[in-house]
Amino acid sequence: MTNAQTDKQVAHRLSDLGVRYTAGRRAVVAGLANGEGPMTVTELQSTLSVPIPLSSLYRSLSVLSEAGIVSPHHSGHGATRFELAEWLTGHHHHLVCVSCGSVNDIEISSDHEQGLKDLVSALAAGSDFAATDHSLEIDGECRECRR
Amino acid sequence: MTNAQTDKQVAHRLSDLGVRYTAGRRAVVAGLANGEGPMTVTELQSTLSVPIPLSSLYRSLSVLSEAGIVSPHHSGHGATRFELAEWLTGHHHHLVCVSCGSVNDIEISSDHEQGLKDLVSALAAGSDFAATDHSLEIDGECRECRR
DNA sequence: TTCCTTGCAAACGATTTGCATTGGA
């Protein structure tokens, strides 16, 4: 299930937006909260205790994305992966396995993160671009695929 | 058209691999070489002087990807974007517009790049992951979308 | 000739949508 803290934050946010926090949406948030990293809709579906049709999952994910509760990621083998937004899980980056397509979260030290931020502002300043976010993707081979 | 230098490098690489550098494949390389950043197959198609069916473009892109001449990117609104590989264009990062989905290349200074590399090795060392590459994605709003 | 490439159309997988039904405030 979802950690109580996260669940409360989500409930509050949705209530502010006048959006219902239904059983289906709770299931989605709980499923994502239990993952180690962003997951595809099919993966998410398979982790749910109560079966929910894909179309409903997509609809819930869409609502939750617009509410800023989940973030979609497109870096991979065909299917979009979803995870809880960073204000719920903390800022992090991704290890992407080029072999199997799996994605795992990784956190970096605050001084490294500060370095990244500085780099991003410097870059954005030089171009005509209003940067709001950044993400470092590290590609390589995961332990599983290497053996 | 493709810059002569690039074209020659591509021709040489393909010849080494025993793969033909056909008119269709030249058109793809030229189309990508003229772009400002990674483009979708549909975008690529629209820039070609001679019309080429999508299926052929996908097949050419597949061959060229396997030959290491083009790199696919999945960070965006649904469709995969392709661009020439970095050994042809130089290492760079991406500015991704969260509003319209466009992606533009951006280069960073060598000292900043060195910082990134160090960061990546440090992170990979701490986890069970064989890092081979990295890419920094900066999300925000492009000039067009901001006005 | 022989193998690789291309076009066209059909097939596919991921995601979206129309519509009737269900459920919650």
Next chain:
DNA sequence: TCCAATGCAAATCGTTTGCAAGGAA
């Protein structure tokens, strides 16, 4: 009661593939 949420089936969209025709070595 009344509108939002859900399930199911059909529709879309990006991408892949089978197969027959075209080309280069």
